[in-house]
Amino acid sequence: MAARRKAFVASLSGTSLEYYDFAVYGTASALVFPQLFFPGNDPLTGVLLAFTTFAVGYVSRPVGGFVFGRLGDTLGRKRVLVTTLLLIGVATVLIGLLPTYATIGVTAPIVLVILRFAQGVGVGGEWGSAVLLSGEFGDPRRRGFWSSAAQIGPPAGNLLANGVFAVLAATLTSEQLLSWGWRVAFLLSAVLVAFGLWIRITLEDTPVFRALQDSGETSASPIGEVLRTQPRGLIAAILSRLGPDVAYSLLTVYVLTYATRTAGFERAAVLSAVLVGSALQLGLVPAFGALSDRWNRRAVSAAAVIGIGVWVFVLFPLVGAGSFVLLVLGVVVGLALHAAAYGPQAAFITEQFSPRLRSTGSSLGYTVAGVLGGALAPLLLTSLQAELGWAAAAAYVAFACVLSAIGLALGRDHDPREDEELAAATAPTDAGPGRP
Template structure:
């Protein structure tokens, strides 16, 4: 049990760092980066700002998925997770130490873009192995719960990032925040890196990967094999993420703009509603992951994405009413439905691939869907709502949820005997994993 607990904590700490870094960057982009790195009088830096905000962090994720996903199936989950944790953490800390435009000119935004790219590569490589770290140490028949450790990262990271900036804004003057205070939010990520490394370095690789090594079953060309052997599984993985990704963008990013612009809410009011829902998700994500171990995993997720696709047509009118109570209800229910779809998702995606190809297949499915869903959603929601009204934006979200339902329908149910047969190849004793073996 000790190894399972450490694996769960190692997975949770890494994905929390990942989303903390992305949320801190997004908040800083709104509060301080335009003045410090992208002065409006310089067209070049304005272009770099747009490139950074809307593309770099997402376009680089598939690079991480291809590179580190493959390495997870050839070198092991643990090595990948140590590397990605260092990459994400070092890039974030360096952003906090980066001289501004006023000090080094256009070099500052260029380096910022490169560091953001490095963050994205680390994020793309982190998720697949993080899910496997907790899932493959845990009981194969309870993978929904154990794999949910990585899924707790987004709400935990968002809460932590917004909390840090809220404390800084409350304790510092505007001049202090702009001068040096913002840097603290980035440098603080070193604490999560140190904690994550302490746990990850103390762990062996997962029982499943060590069994693959024992039997000589690791893949030499996992990307090619995934595309050849598991095209249906890859399609299921990609589609299953679209609805939750688009919904999450709506509920945590676009809602801030829509509610303040159309209903006159203060930004703090909208943010408080998002934070309430995010706090609930900390407990609901693993709870729904555990529920999917008792019920059919695809059925739980399908009910959630269908519910999200219907709820979005309630959400927009509720927000437009101008009632704070309805705003909170709309956002919180939306995030509860997201948790119901997101909690079982990690287990579902990894179960679409044979154990020897899980890291590669999961990473590819996660990162490709992130580009299609997460990167484009805020832009499409803004454009559709502005040109055609809220119903068009809601229809886009509903379509993404329908596609997720299709992906869940074409996916396969997991056979835990795959893991149990592999685990039986490991010797018992000090080097074995008999007490914690799935």
């Protein structure tokens, strides 16, 4: 049990820190990067360019998924998690030190894109092994709860990132925030990454992976094997993520632009609404993960994505009304529905693949969906709203939710006995660093 708790904390803390780095970039893309790295006469163009660099972090995720997902199935989950945490932490600190367009010209946005690419590679390689770290140490009959440790990472990281920006926006003038304040949020990553590394280095690898090693059943070519033998599971994993990914981009990134530019809210007010919703997700994500252990996991997730597809048509009018109370209501309910879909998602995706291919399959499904969903969402939402109005933007989110419902229908329900039989081959230990 001690090893389970430690794995849960390691998965939660590491993904929270990495998603802090990822989320702080998204917030900066909406609030400060258009002026600092993409100056021009048209503010909308600056926003679109900033969101383009935001999308690079999603486009690069499959690189991390291919490279580190494979390594998770061949070298182990722990080694991958230490490497990805270092990668994204270094990239984030360097962004905080990067001179702006006014200082070094076009070199600034070019380097920004490169560092954002590195962030995406790190996050793409992180998720699959982080989910397995807690899920494979935990009871396979309660995988919805144990795997939710990694799912708490995005709202926790988003809460921390938006909290830092909210404090900066409330205590600094706009000039100070644009001059140096935004850098503080990125440089804080150095402290956070050091803590995450300490937790992960002291943890052993999962009982499931150790059993695979001992029995010689690890795959020599996991990517090819996933594509040949488990394509349906891969398609189900990809589609199941699309709706929640697009909705999360709307509720935590694009809403910052829409509410400030269209509805006239102050930055601090919108950040506060996102903070409230993210704080609630910290409890709701594991709660819905646990609920999916008692009820059918696919049914819980399907009800949630349908709810998101309906609520998005309520969200835009609520935000556009200009009332802070309605803004908070719209964002909080949206993020609560997202938690209901997101909490069971880690378990659902990993359960689509056999244990020997689980890191590779999960990483591929997660990262490819990120490109198709979260990467394009801020750009498409901005363009659709500007050209056709909020209803078109809402319809786009709803369509992504329909695709997720199809993916859930294609997926399989997991039989926990395959994990129990494999894990029983290696006796678990409760303390001390094991083999890497």
